[in-house]
Amino acid sequence: MTKLYPVHNFSELYPITLEKMSYSDVLPYDSGMLDVGDGHHIYWETCGNPNGKPVLVVHGGPGSGATPYWRQFFNPNLYHIILFDQRGCGRSYPNAGDTGSALIANTTEHLISDMEKIRTKMKVDKWMLFAGSWGTTLSLAYAVTYPNRVTELILWGVGTTQKQEIDWLTWEMRHIFPKEFDDLLYPIKDIMGDRNIPLAYNELLISSDPAICMPASWAWCTWEDRIVSLGNHVSPSERYFDDRFRLCFARLVTHYFGNYAFLDNNYIVGNIQNIKDIPLIMVKGRLDISSQLSITWAMHKQHPLSDLYLIDNSGHGGSEYMHRVLIGATEYFVTQ
Template sequence: MYRTEPVESYYTGWLDRPHGHRLYLEQSGNPNGIPVLMCHGGPGGGSSPFQRTLFDPQQYRIVLFDQRGCGQSTPFACISHNTTAELIGDIEAIRQLLGIEQWVVAGGSWGSTLALAYAQQYPERCLGLILRGIFLGRPEDIDWLYRPGGGASQLFPDYYADFFAPVAALKGLDILVAYQQLLQHPDAAIQLQAAKAWSLWEARVATLLPNTAMRDGALEPESALPLARIENHYFLHHCFLRPNQLLEDVAQVKHLPCYIVHGRYDSVCKMENAWSLHQTWPDSVLTIVSNAGHSASETGISRALYDASLLLARRLGDPC
């Protein structure tokens, strides 16, 4: 039965990684269940107890972690030695630490990018995938959300004006380069002001209907700064992926079951992303939620993800 209250974690721990990074991780659900790793969004968004509600805790051993520089991981908002390849290495290190032979890999938004990239590199370690709000990391996907003339800026011109305001004086610079100058400025107050504008833009467009709590949370320094700094870092480097890498490498994972959930009115990650992935991976199961945008917190999205976890558990068989 779907539950809106998260189960308690039965394990929390830390994993020391090269170059001073320390990762927070936790486990909840059934210790003898199907292992599932949840990759949070952003990059830089951090994990949350809510993510435990997306899987049946009686059937799944739920593993959450905070990626480099965000959540409870340290150093805070750090972009040094923070790349997709290093995150994939972190995931493998977590799997080995926890003694897991194979697991389901799940993720939403940027988490779908990371889950796909990991699975394509380590398909033998994966039982299947559950993906939400597909972000393929292509130049056009970054342009859609951040650059003037992108789709989101035309859907929400008033919100985009607020997003653009902090860099308006930096004429002649690409908007991501301009934000980089502010987010890496020596003055912490300038960093935070830019981070709040960046984070608020995303929160405003992430749900079909306005979500006041999400917008208020976006302005908290402990969430805004790592989200903005790390996202800006990744998107300036094209997510450290080859152009169209995730679609070109689907052949590596086509044999695995995959469930895709995407909101019909997703303005952060356009629905074409999910459609293109599904067309490239015909055996995947695509659920389009007709009354939702991007956020996993929207009821239709969270229920569809939970239902996907049940369907995948049935395909994999009872682990107990």
């Protein structure tokens, strides 16, 4: 690794190169809807080489959806790229932007089951998981549940959605953004009680009254923009200007974060030994204050086959150098 890049690797088990920034977008060659039960239908698509190395892309949010952005990380000549929209978002239905009923039968356990149904449909025995942000929680939960189905893990913006992490990105952020935190608390000041902040917000968000749920969605997503932006400048996500997307995203995030991903608090970190034989590359921005580096570090120390890349100038949203590392990781694993 050249010192020209502000990237530090803590173990260097997998010698990757940092030369490529992205691959050209490739359109799906097949797509469809999968009835996964409970009234939910999941959108899926496949790109690249149907005979290539299978990789499942697990998007973040929860609720961000499998946008074309995710396809740029894989050589389409060598990878069989599978993407899906998780329950309640994107092209899957019911959509949480339309109805609060999309949150029914919508837990991490359900999403893991959906991933297995997709794997079976695609006739894939084992696959790589590639995930960012919330998707890393879901991927890790899937991997510790079905370790024999996972060949490698590439994770960036790593988190496990434990209580301490949710407290961190809400209560603890008040020490960094006190004015914005006051703004976050204001809409829920009369209903907060002893609940966590996302769960209190979810009560407002699932209302069918636009006068209640829409202002709450703006307040939550304004906070999201704040904690993922670097420095004083806040970069608003253009996607939040779409009322349906914003409400969908806010409902799903607060649903999952308010319930700590519906997992036992130590489910992932306490079961890392289940995936000790699976090669793992984790990538984290040094400036990513929205998720705790200490969580990633703890997993790295427990996992004998893990590399941890720390990108000095990157936040939660990634950077050129993070893209280079992720591309290098996919190139390395497809040649092994």
